Amino acid sequence: MNRKDEFKEPDESIFRDPEKEAEFWETHFDEAWKQGTPVQVKFAKNLSEPRSIRLDIETWAEIRKKAAKKGLKPGQYARMLILEHLHDDEK
Numbered sequence: 124m125n126r127k128d129e130f131k132e133p134d135e136s137i138f139r140d141p142e143k144e145a146e147f148w149e150t151h152f153d154e155a156w157k158q159g160t161p162v163q164v165k166f167a168k169n170l171s172e173p174r175s176i177r178l179d180i181e182t183w184a185e186i187r188k189k190a191a192k193k194g195l196k197p198g199q200y201a202r203m204l205i206l207e208h209l210h211d212d213e214k
Contacts, residue, residue, distance in 0.1 A: 133147055133151075176201075183197065186200055186201055
């Protein structure tokens with residue numbers, strides 16, 4: 124690779140501004156892609172099993188409300204609460 128084709132990593136501050144980041148990748152993507160190294164990726168299947176739980180309407184409403192504040196779906200938020208509680212018991 125000659126000096127002209129060499130990819131120079133940008134200052135991290137570029138990535139704090141979406142417009143600057145977009146401009147950077149529009150002009151540097153090909154250089155970064157050429158410098159990259161292919162890797163073998165393996166994806167796991169069925170990391171968890173779906174389960175149904177019964178909760179009253181008010182509880183689900185509260186879960187939906189709190190999930191929305193965190194940008195999560197209600198099921199994701201409920202799972203997070205359960206896992207956090209289980210891990211807290213281990214301490």
